[in-house]
Amino acid sequence: MHHSVTTNLSNGSAAFTVDPSLYPLDALYGAAYVFIDRCFVFLEKNAQGHVVVSLAPKKGPADQPTLEKWAGEFSNELLSCAWRHQIAANNKQALEQVTSLALAGAMGPPSLDDLSNFDFSSQPLEDPLGIAMSWEEKYKKKPKP
Amino acid sequence: MSTRLSFDKSLYAGKSVDEAVKVFAAHATFALEETPEAWVVNVTANVESKELRLTRELSNYALGLTVQSRGTSK
Numbered sequence: 001m002h003h004s005v006t007t008n009l010s011n012g013s014a015a016f017t018v019d020p021s022l023y024p025l026d027a028l029y030g031a032a033y034v035f036i037d038r039c040f041v042f043l044e045k046n047a048q049g050h051v052v053v054s055l056a057p058k059k060g061p062a063d064q065p066t067l068e069k070w071a072g073e074f075s076n077e078l079l080s081c082a083w084r085h086q087i088a089a090n091n092k093q094a095l096e097q098v099t100s101l102a103l104a105g106a107m108g109p110p111s112l113d114d115l116s117n118f119d120f121s122s123q124p125l126e127d128p129l130g131i132a133m134s135w136e137e138k139y140k141k142k143p144k145p
Numbered sequence: 146m147s148t149r150l151s152f153d154k155s156l157y158a159g160k161s162v163d164e165a166v167k168v169f170a171a172h173a174t175f176a177l178e179e180t181p182e183a184w185v186v187n188v189t190a191n192v193e194s195k196e197l198r199l200t201r202e203l204s205n206y207a208l209g210l211t212v213q214s215r216g217t218s219k
Binding site: 025026029030032033036040041042043044045051056 | 151153155156157201202204205208209211212215
């Protein structure tokens, strides 16, 4: 992201570019959504494919320090949104597992028909370290040669 | 006088732009165009002095709807 902020005082707006290869689009939307309450936000793409973010005040003209402050705050929000997006992506699988377990639990215990139709012959899980092996199986006495 | 607003298709949802135009239809005349890269809205405000504010409000509204539609479509 370019940290230089172009301020257009005649138009009362600040513009800066965001590199979409560094910040996902969802993070950009998240930051923009926070700011549409406070100022006018407009997004466009430049020739390099970077997103140009324009911020303009809702009430009256804004001076240069205010516009630059908004741009800085937007950058912080963008970073925060990008980080949250990354955490959500990392935890997606765990969240889906917990949710499916909770839903399965909420369905109640299996009926006798379900149990009778259950295929117990299939391997329940991969166990490369032999953790699920029974005690008897693991420590059974080996026949003497 | 009219203002040409170009909403990049990779950033704004077409439905959201249409919806925003409908919301502000009472305050301006809108001419819609489509280019390969953008949804283009030509805005002619009923009150010329309010055209800049109207275009900015329209952009904000379209952006808000775009973000919301992405959130709900996931």
